[in-house]
Amino acid sequence: MSVSLVDPGVIRPWIVCETGTRWITGLRRFAPEIMPSELVPQIHVAPRSKTLSMLTHAGPTIVLWEVQPDGLAVSCECLAQAAMLAPGALQIVAAAGLTMRERLVIAGFRISATIEHPEDLVSLKPMIHRYFARSAQHLD
């Protein structure tokens, strides 16, 4: 379904920040399955700085960060900045290749889930549903 034909009120943005296309491809495959049926995902790909600016004043938004071992410090900076700019955003970390110790480091920031493979997105379905249900409650 073309997003332009959809009521903007049911669109929920996803922002993917990665260097390749692994996660955007996986998200396009699985997003329709894991989103609540009444909501429509709008998927964006953005570099780090653009992702942070998109999060400013954003409504319910899910950010998928690709974190790699050789860029862990920069990723930690992004996670912290995003948490301060948009405490209501849902941050998911794609952590393929991280050691347990490195995952322990990023767990100290405000992330909601860590996954290793695109198919792991399916297991996040309950969390995604709860997240959007919770963000709708705050309008009351």
Add this chain to the structure above:
Amino acid sequence: MASGTKIRPLARLLDASDAPLWAIGPSGRLVYLSAGCAEWLGIDVDSLLDRRSVAGAPVSTDPLDCVAAALSPPQGLSTRGSASLRISPPAFEDHRAIPLEVRFLRVGEGDSAIVLAVAGSFDDRTPDAELKDAIAIRQRLDAWRKRHAAIASTVTAGNSAVAKRLRRRMRVAAATRSDIGFFGAPGTGGESILNRIHELSAPGENLINVDGPLMDSELLDATLMPAVHQLAESREARASTLVRGLDEMPYEAQQRLASLLDTFSGRLRLLAVCGRQIAELGEPIDESINESIPFEEEEHRGLCTELIEVISALTISNRELAERVDDIPLLATSMLDARRASGEGVAERFSRAALDALVIYPWPRNHDELDDAVRHALRTAAGNAIAVEHLPLAIRSYRPGEQPSRGIHANLSLDDAVQRYEHRLILEALESADGNRAEAARQLGISRARLLRRIDEHNRTDLPSDGE
């Protein structure tokens, strides 16, 4: 006493090298200088032997004593064992030695220790990429913790009985590594307070953030896996988990968390933020209910008995901001000072009228909302005082006691009430977006066209909004 190999081959190698190398004996006097030293210093090095080379020791006016003193290691070498120094020896008889990096090494201990020194160019000061990354990560974590510490400090400021009690409880919590339950409405600083307590009570210990309401047992396992892995590998390992919204966590996830806490009793610590006061948690969940409930239909049923017992070990609660009226001027001023110090504005104080407005406002979002208001006011005010007109619309337009009485409410239709509420939301969104309608529409999750239609309808209907 054991003896080493013959020294002559080494001496020959050292003399063949052009690297300046020297040795200082236990008495602090030069006992060896290589041929490279002679080249570097432009001195017959035999004339330097037995001269004192100790940092800070008195030096005669003899130029050779001055050169020997310049070759001394920095103070503290005897403790550290190694040191680096850039040495610029004094000129001697028209010869000026170029400054060189020197690495000092203490060999042996106590009264028999000698010092070896090598001069040259070294690349060992530059940390490798991995070490640089580790340093950067540490700096990032420290900055993250400092931010929480600043928020915790602000939230607990004040002279009211509530503020004093809060600070007292924090001091007790910081002095012991205990499970803690924080109870307070959203925006009362629970997460930052617990972060600060963790930093003080268990410095260096890993802390895992968990978003309680979003968890199920599988996701909780995945989230806590790094800590569980560490705890399973070593009996000395410890970790803490900070769970936001523990009282909204699904039942099966609560059970799983309780099980992990029991398994790693004393080593896995729980820091929990609950949105309601402990007295409101009511009866524990009926544990005979085992059927799984679709997540769309999950209802909050309170905390399970095990978790109530855990977080009852040490509880901290913070009242809503409207109940700490005495503290509001000080809290607002504290936030103003912090933001001004970081360069966000020039205003130094609030006008009396502005403080009155802040005190009267009910602050439904508590400290978070006060912080947003201070940030807004600081950006709006050009002078050194924040006036009422610099405050957000919702605050400066609030009028207490103008709420309709129950009788009038009984005559107000649902449609009218919804329309008034919608109008207020739109005004607040426009205020927040500085009048930018597209941005306001985005914040409200509606299209710009729909927002414009709503604004038109409200203007035509002329229905008074709350607070005006």
